[in-house]
Amino acid sequence: MAAPLSFTGFAWKNLWRRRLRTVLTLAGITMGISAFVALVGFSRGFEHEWLRLYTNAGTDLAVVETNFINTSLNQSLDSKIRAVPDVDRVAPMIFNLIDLTPDVNAIVYGWQAGAYELDSVTFLSGGRFHDGQPEVILGNLLADDLKKKTGDTLPIQGTVFTVVGIFHGGTALEDGAVIMPLDQMQVISSMDGKVTAFHVRLRPAPPGESYDGYVKRAEKEIEAAVPGVHADPAADRAANNGLVSMAHSVAWGTSSIALLIGILGIANTMAMSVFERTREIGILRALGWKGWHVIVLILTEATALGVVGGLAGIAIGWGALRVLAALPQTASIASASVSPVHLMEAMIIAIASGVAAGAYPAWRGAHLSPVEALRYE
Amino acid sequence: MSNPILEARDLMKSYDDGRVQALRGVDASIEAGEYVAITGPSGSGKSTLLHMLGGLDTPSKGQVLFRGAPLGNGAALDLYRSQQVGFIFQAFHLLPTLRAVENVQVAMLALSQRSNHRAERAAALLDEMGLRERINHYPNELSAGERQRVAIARALANNPAILLADEPTGNLDSENSANIMEILLGIQKQRGMTLVIVTHESDIAHSAPRRIRIRDGRIEP
Numbered sequence: 001m002a003a004p005l006s007f008t009g010f011a012w013k014n015l016w017r018r019r020l021r022t023v024l025t026l027a028g029i030t031m032g033i034s035a036f037v038a039l040v041g042f043s044r045g046f047e048h049e050w051l052r053l054y055t056n057a058g059t060d061l062a063v064v065e066t067n068f069i070n071t072s073l074n075q076s077l078d079s080k081i082r083a084v085p086d087v088d089r090v091a092p093m094i095f096n097l098i099d100l101t102p103d104v105n106a107i108v109y110g111w112q113a114g115a116y117e118l119d120s121v122t123f124l125s126g127g128r129f130h131d132g133q134p135e136v137i138l139g140n141l142l143a144d145d146l147k148k149k150t151g152d153t154l155p156i157q158g159t160v161f162t163v164v165g166i167f168h169g170g171t172a173l174e175d176g177a178v179i180m181p182l183d184q185m186q187v188i189s190s191m192d193g194k195v196t197a198f199h200v201r202l203r204p205a206p207p208g209e210s211y212d213g214y215v216k217r218a219e220k221e222i223e224a225a226v227p228g229v230h231a232d233p234a235a236d237r238a239a240n241n242g243l244v245s246m247a248h249s250v251a252w253g254t255s256s257i258a259l260l261i262g263i264l265g266i267a268n269t270m271a272m273s274v275f276e277r278t279r280e281i282g283i284l285r286a287l288g289w290k291g292w293h294v295i296v297l298i299l300t301e302a303t304a305l306g307v308v309g310g311l312a313g314i315a316i317g318w319g320a321l322r323v324l325a326a327l328p329q330t331a332s333i334a335s336a337s338v339s340p341v342h343l344m345e346a347m348i349i350a351i352a353s354g355v356a357a358g359a360y361p362a363w364r365g366a367h368l369s370p371v372e373a374l375r376y377e
Numbered sequence: 378m379s380n381p382i383l384e385a386r387d388l389m390k391s392y393d394d395g396r397v398q399a400l401r402g403v404d405a406s407i408e409a410g411e412y413v414a415i416t417g418p419s420g421s422g423k424s425t426l427l428h429m430l431g432g433l434d435t436p437s438k439g440q441v442l443f444r445g446a447p448l449g450n451g452a453a454l455d456l457y458r459s460q461q462v463g464f465i466f467q468a469f470h471l472l473p474t475l476r477a478v479e480n481v482q483v484a485m486l487a488l489s490q491r492s493n494h495r496a497e498r499a500a501a502l503l504d505e506m507g508l509r510e511r512i513n514h515y516p517n518e519l520s521a522g523e524r525q526r527v528a529i530a531r532a533l534a535n536n537p538a539i540l541l542a543d544e545p546t547g548n549l550d551s552e553n554s555a556n557i558m559e560i561l562l563g564i565q566k567q568r569g570m571t572l573v574i575v576t577h578e579s580d581i582a583h584s585a586p587r588r589i590r591i592r593d594g595r596i597e598p
Contacts, residue, residue, distance in 0.1 A: 002496040002497070002499060002500040004482070004493055004495060005478075005482040005483060005492070005495065010483065013474040014474060283470045283472065284487075285455075285458075286431075286464050286470075287483065287484040287487060288455060288462075289486070290455040290459075291455070369434070371433045371434040374433070
């Protein structure tokens, strides 16, 4: 029985003919897509975890000085924000990324012992710290990494803290974090009387007013009551805080370079392939293949490289993300989960890369003169 | 009554901005179902004329008519090549990555036909060429004679009206040459196809009822 030949089958045979070159080209696009999946996935996961941190605690707004990493506000503004009628609770806080050991760094939060955000964490052992005391509570992931339990001590920036509780917070940003009294954090950060931000929980929205409209109104009320501050909705703050913005920039920058290398790899392969197959293209044209048939064939080959490279890149990138989420150095800020939308984007980028890289060689192949191509040695 | 399937009218072809004249005003007419040999020394322009008649190349001046209508260019020329013409080359020009049966099917990919139909027709044509046991072999696993028979099956794939063969026996020994010519003449007779062969071999040229002799880009009287 004779097997039917299709365009796809023909394209595959052409790719298979130069296995080593095909594999090397695939390695290029795989590298680009895996970098995209891992790095952009990492930065988006970071943003997502940040949003969950706010959502779990019931924080509606974050009041900050600017959008830079080291925002600094006077803690005394607390009372002015609290005086805004729609504000229910205010939690002044500091956060920073601190090296705990040569191998482990983690986000360290300074919260007041009575902060409403602590209501949303579940203590697996011990309990809350006390203001004014060198005490910390550790997220369970970090406690595992550091092999610490309640009652142990932990030196941070030259001060020895006692671990008074191990908690589960529901996000990697909490489970991989250290939380200490705000006053202690101010001392080790040299931010006496200063805070990074005020987290604000609003009173329930009045009947008939949408949540978004209510939050917008509260933003304006706070900014009017406390000149010189920004009140950002939690979702905006999650997306735009300095750490997340920097992670996004690095991820997109690195991925773009890797993708460009991958695209150039496919373009080079397809251009070489068309050059080498000049006479074969002439034969196909002699057999009545139209220019667009040649375009379809070459684009099918380029797209196949994109699809296979995309799938391999997704697998490797996802694996890398899981490794990042498991490493002590990054466990506190990385999430192993990847959204289907992100995977879809990766596949679309991979396929678009294949099509873009194959476009010129396909056009060139389609415009070869049949008789000139047949004469080609 | 004259029934030309192909006509060449004052065909001229030049290269290098006119410095090289491959054809210098060729007029010729080929009847439907006719077997014609085009002969002449190397470089005389016989292959160029064949390429023009097959729509592989376009003239610098003059025109080729198929059933009384000019060939046109672009998509019309592609359609003409895929539907009306089957090419056979001296060097076979099979695609090395494809099996014999796939090489025949590749011609049919230019026309929309069901894939199963393509495969069945390719197998039947190869069977007709005596290659039933060789359909799944790659070109490098076939002898020269077998390769040319695959090329003939490929040329017949879209059931063309005209077969154009450019030195079809040029790479074959005498036994295989005779075999290929027997096949081509059998096809021409049985299917009533028009057969135009470019050759410099006198015995093949003399097997044709009519010969067109070209020298220096012109038809010799």
